[in-house]
Amino acid sequence: MALPSKVVDQLSRAPARTPGWSSRVLLFSATFFILSFGIYLGIQFGYKPYLENQIAGLEKEIADFSKQVPERDQDELISFYSQLDNLSTLLKKQSMPSKSFSWLEENTNVNVQLVSFVFNGTNKTMTLGGQARSIVNLGEQLNRFKSQSLVKSSQLTQLSLDQKSGVWTFSITLTMTPSFFASAMTSETIEASEPTTDLPIGTPASTTVPGVATSSTTSTSAQ
Amino acid sequence: MAFALVFILGSFVVYFELTQPAYENLQKTIGERNGYNKFLAEQKPAVNNVLKLIDNYTGDSAGNLRNALSATLPLGPDLSSSLVQLEGLVRLSGLSLQNITPEVNRSALIPSTKPLVKPVGTLTFRVAFTGSYNQVKDFFSRIENNVLLMEIRSANLQPLGAKAGVDLFTGTAEVVSYYQQM
Numbered sequence: 228m229a230l231p232s233k234v235v236d237q238l239s240r241a242p243a244r245t246p247g248w249s250s251r252v253l254l255f256s257a258t259f260f261i262l263s264f265g266i267y268l269g270i271q272f273g274y275k276p277y278l279e280n281q282i283a284g285l286e287k288e289i290a291d292f293s294k295q296v297p298e299r300d301q302d303e304l305i306s307f308y309s310q311l312d313n314l315s316t317l318l319k320k321q322s323m324p325s326k327s328f329s330w331l332e333e334n335t336n337v338n339v340q341l342v343s344f345v346f347n348g349t350n351k352t353m354t355l356g357g358q359a360r361s362i363v364n365l366g367e368q369l370n371r372f373k374s375q376s377l378v379k380s381s382q383l384t385q386l387s388l389d390q391k392s393g394v395w396t397f398s399i400t401l402t403m404t405p406s407f408f409a410s411a412m413t414s415e416t417i418e419a420s421e422p423t424t425d426l427p428i429g430t431p432a433s434t435t436v437p438g439v440a441t442s443s444t445t446s447t448s449a450q
Numbered sequence: 451m452a453f454a455l456v457f458i459l460g461s462f463v464v465y466f467e468l469t470q471p472a473y474e475n476l477q478k479t480i481g482e483r484n485g486y487n488k489f490l491a492e493q494k495p496a497v498n499n500v501l502k503l504i505d506n507y508t509g510d511s512a513g514n515l516r517n518a519l520s521a522t523l524p525l526g527p528d529l530s531s532s533l534v535q536l537e538g539l540v541r542l543s544g545l546s547l548q549n550i551t552p553e554v555n556r557s558a559l560i561p562s563t564k565p566l567v568k569p570v571g572t573l574t575f576r577v578a579f580t581g582s583y584n585q586v587k588d589f590f591s592r593i594e595n596n597v598l599l600m601e602i603r604s605a606n607l608q609p610l611g612a613k614a615g616v617d618l619f620t621g622t623a624e625v626v627s628y629y630q631q632m
Contacts, residue, residue: 249451256457263461267469270476278479285486292490292497300504307507309568310519310630316562317523317570317599317628324602325590328583344607 322348322408330407331355334371338364343398351403354384359395369399377407522599523570524629532573532627535598543589545581548620559631572626574603580610580620593625600627 324346335341336359343356359365365386372381378401385398506512524531529552540547553574561569579589586607593600607621 249454252451253454253457256454256461260457260461260464263464263469267464267472270469270472275472275476275479278476278483282479282483282486285483285490289486289490289493292493295497296500296504301500304500304504304507305566306525306568306630306632307516307519309562309566310523310525312564312567313562313570313628313630314519314523314599317601321594321599321601322603323594324605325587325594328587328590342609344605346602346605348601348603 319409322351324348324408326408327353327403330377334375336364336368336371339368348408351379351405351408352400353403354398354400356385356398357396359397361393362395365395365397372399372401377404378402379404521597524598526632527571527573527629529573532575532598532600535596536575536577536593536600536625536627539592539596540577540579540589543581543592544585545579545589548578548580550578551576569631571629571631573629575625575627576622577625578620578622580618582617583619586619586621590623593623598627600625 327344327346331341331344338360339357340359341355341357343354345354346352347354357368359368369381369383372378380402382400382402383397384400385396387396388394389396507516533550533552536550537547540550553576559569559571579586581589590602590605593602603624603626605621605623607619609616610618610620
């Protein structure tokens with residue numbers, strides 16, 4: 228049986244050409260490749276030189292900036308600043324042993340005579356040699372030193388009795404707090420006190436004060 | 451089809467061999483630029499402050515201040531000036547000077563832990579004297595308040611002679627004066 232002519236006509240016509248999947252893949256891969264290469268070119272020859280230019284500009288700006296302060300001025304300023312800082316540090320640490328004389332004037336028993344004074348700024352110690360009219364006077368003196376807040380520790384290092392005069396000779400080492408010899412002490416402690424005498428060392432107490440034996444720790448004066 | 455494969459492989463090669471290393475380098479460059487920017491942003495106010503300070507410290511009054519400061523803490527050791535001042539202080543306090551011995555070997559530099567602060571040097575002198583209690587007290591006070599910064603490191607005061615009640619002492623004091631290294 229023969230096919231209808233319409234059908235024969237349809238079958239004999241060539242199929243219409245439509246784009247296939249292979250050409251799409253080719254198009255996609257080509258685009259991908261071009262994009263990838265384009266990005267590389269953009270980075271390498273676009274953005275990187277731009278950043279490098281920026282860095283060069285910043286370096287120049289920094290160099291120009293530092294030139295604004297001449298080297299000589301920089302040295303002078305550093306030296307000045309350094310002097311101020313060093314001076315401040317040194318003044319804070321400076322020992323003021325003269326303050327100890329005022330303190331001793333205030334805190335020496337009237338029946339005790341101090342005859343020698345050794346100061347050690349490194350250890351913040353004072354070693355005092357002296358004479359006491361009696362052992363009671365010496366005890367009172369030691370108690371007085373111990374009761375002072377600025378005395379860190381006290382140590383009696385030598386004690387002997389002179390049989391002829393009946394005078395007790397002693398040596399005591401006082402370790403003071405760091406603030407004792409500092410200049411700040413002036414306003415806090417020393418200047419607040421008003422010593423009644425300024426000769427605690429070397430003046431004859433035991434030999435010239437007759438008959439005074441007790442209750443002298445409350446006195447702030449020394450002969 | 452073969453072209454497509456070549457393009458895809460080519461894309462991977464370009465990405466891994468060229469783009470990725472270039473991007474890593476770019477990150478480094480960006481970091482460098484940001485570092486410079488940050489440095490500049492921080493240094494600008496600092497340099498401006500320094501310029502202001504220089505302006506402030508270049509006038510006459512600033513010159514006087516600098517001179518005063520250098521009199522207190524000289525720039526460099528000045529043995530003769532220290533000696534002259536120490537001798538003057540002994541004389542002014544009324545003490546009788548026995549001797550002054552500079553202890554050159556004990557001179558030392560004290561480095562600072564702070565940045566920019568230069569080391570401080572010391573000149574050490576041993577002073578031997580005789581005098582009364584008040585004179586010694588005055589001498590110590592003068593050293594502590596002298597224009598050239600001085601400090602008594604140690605002192606020894608003993609009665610002169612065995613006679614009790616005599617206000618006369620012999621003493622030694624280790625005195626240091628300070629200077630700043632140039």
